[in-house]
Amino acid sequence: MQVLPIPTPLIRRGDVIADVLIACSNLRSGDIVVVSSKAVATAEGATIDLTKITPSKEAIAWTERCGRSPEFRQAILDETARMHGRVLGSCPLAMLTELRPDGLSEGSLLVANAGLDLSNTTEGTAIGWPHDPVQSIASIRRHIKEKTGADVAVIITDSQCRPRRWGVVACALAVSGLDPLEDLRGREDLFGHTLSMTQEARADQLATAANTVMGNASESIPAAIIRDHGLSFGDFEGWVPGVEPEEDLFRGIV
Amino acid sequence: MQVLPIPTPLIRRGDVIADVLIACSNLRSGDIVVVSSKAVATAEGATIDLTKITPSKEAIAWTERCGRSPEFRQAILDETARMHGRVLGSCPLAMLTELRPDGLSEGSLLVANAGLDLSNTTEGTAIGWPHDPVQSIASIRRHIKEKTGADVAVIITDSQCRPRRWGVVACALAVSGLDPLEDLRGREDLFGHTLSMTQEARADQLATAANTVMGNASESIPAAIIRDHGLSFGDFEGWVPGVEPEEDLFRGIV
Structure with missing residues (x-):
């Protein structure tokens, strides 16, 4: 898997973020484009x-x-x-x-x-965040397809704090073109036992992988491409669903 | 940045995990080797x-x-x-x-x-987990250096649950050869303002990036290499430090 930074000029209100990404990278069909919510919100004048x-x-x-x-x-x-x-x-x-x-x-x-x-x-x-992140990524994805022919998936990210851990990682706010969760329940482990619990937070993991080459300081790298990932694209488009408080391992605690 | 899976035969008690990693990959100086705590614990007979x-x-x-x-x-x-x-x-x-x-x-x-x-x-x-993950990675790192000459950093990982989010991501339990946190405080942002808060959870992010190519089901990919990452190695060797409950954004809540 390759994780490729997309350095850009400073994003300003009125920029068309899809055009900036197209101009600053070499997008191909199958790429997953990960873009920071702050860059999109800035371009959208939020x-x-x-x-x-x-x-x-x-x-x-x-x-x-x-x-x-x-x-x-x-x-x-x-x-x-x-x-x-x-x-x-x-x-x-x-x-x-x-x-x-x-x-x-x-x-x-x-x-x-x-x-x-x-x-x-x-x-x-x-x-x-952009006012409607799902609308933002749907528009970015459609625009990239129209202008370049490349069928990409898009993830919009923000940084995430976690209890008891220093430092931020990334999370995926919304995803277009890729299942945000990979449900391993029902699959077998190395010893043939059926997994009863494990789900992979696929979109959050991809967001975090991309964030390792993006920047929270002055890097001007508001986006990244994930390539050669071996994942199948799908129809999902929306906010990454979360856990209801009453079903949460942290329920009654957070 | 490249994230390369290391598929291995089934790890068994008594295996020398560094030898398995050497046999199943092509390690180079500068690589960050990310390995699952479960694989190490299994090899160590834990x-x-x-x-x-x-x-x-x-x-x-x-x-x-x-x-x-x-x-x-x-x-x-x-x-x-x-x-x-x-x-x-x-x-x-x-x-x-x-x-x-x-x-x-x-x-x-x-x-x-x-x-x-x-x-x-x-x-x-x-x-x-291995009984002493810091000892485990120190040993893996030394063994790889002795056998191959490659100076690598090593991260040992586990999966992590987060409040309100479905699915697991990875976190770094212990690190050898790399600062686990990147402190951006005091650095300037895109507009020249000094950042007062941001730290990057570098080791957790690298662990999660690696986890995107590893497997929690039957993939038999207990490790990955992170290459072309542009990060400097350092002297850190230990558990990734955490936040004291009383300093935590989630304090009184978790």
Whole structure:
């Protein structure tokens, strides 16, 4: 399997992200294109102008608890509300939010700061997810097919925090053209025993593999290609489904 | 970056895992060798004979709550105690355990079933982590250097569950020859702002990238090589440090 970075010029509002990816890489049919949610949101003009936000008392209280400006905290509360979410906790610099965005078929998403970030966006702004990531990747995939003839799958990613672990890994928010989960239940192990539990988080793993060559600092590598992966494409297009809290190994705990 | 699977014959007790990896691949200096903890534990004879275990009342209660045999539940309780851990919760088929194994410099590990597994091991046995994963990878790395001259880094992995997400990804238990975390704090983002928070979970990301070509079913691919990664090697050798519960974004929640 090859994991190939796609370095690009700085992404700006109004860019057509599919055109940028086409110009900066050599896409082939069968490639899986992994692209950062922040780059897509920036191109789509989803940047939030913090200078236009009036913080509530709740936002000020969150700033006292975990830092950053009340305007940023208010933007997180607004984004949490937009995605039918709630705040579960906090640490210095981050709130832990649980989101159920429109179109998510199952479960919820546990993310820091409702997906909002102050880095890699212009001064006085915050950047989060595209308003509708499924629509974004469907459009990217169709556009690549039309312009280049290449039939690719597309994954849109964000970084993910995990309990008790330092550092971020990537997760897949939405996928087009590939099953996001590989269900091994019913298959046999090395000794012929039937597996009763194992599922592979295929899209999250591919997102993380791509993230090893992408950058969270100033690398300007907002996307990557995964090639020679041996995976079959499929019809799936949507948010990666999550686990309902009551079915979760972490239930009652998170 | 290339991620190359290392298919092997079935690993058995008494195998020298470094010799198996050498025989089944073409290792070069600079390669990162990622190997499954279960394969190493099997070779080292760390298999647990469940037929020799007498379950306690607590083990029987865990079986009533989340299935599997009382002997398997007792093995998990024993492994949890060996690694100075505790049980936090459960779901069908799994207990959620928090472990602080000897040699872990910071934090703890949140894992399903104390790392024990009933798949890919012979009937009536369970398989978990090597008794001392740091010792295991140090030995593998030294052995590869002595036999082939190749200076490789080694990562030993297990699968990881995450709140609200279906499917497993990989995490790095221990690393030899590479910094497990890449601290981006103090570096500048695309717009010249200093990053105040971001760390990359480098070892976990590499483990997950490798896991995309390894197998949890009957693939017999217990290891992979990561090549052309552009990362510098370092002196680190040890468990990947974790977050102390009181510093955790998930604190009070997990």
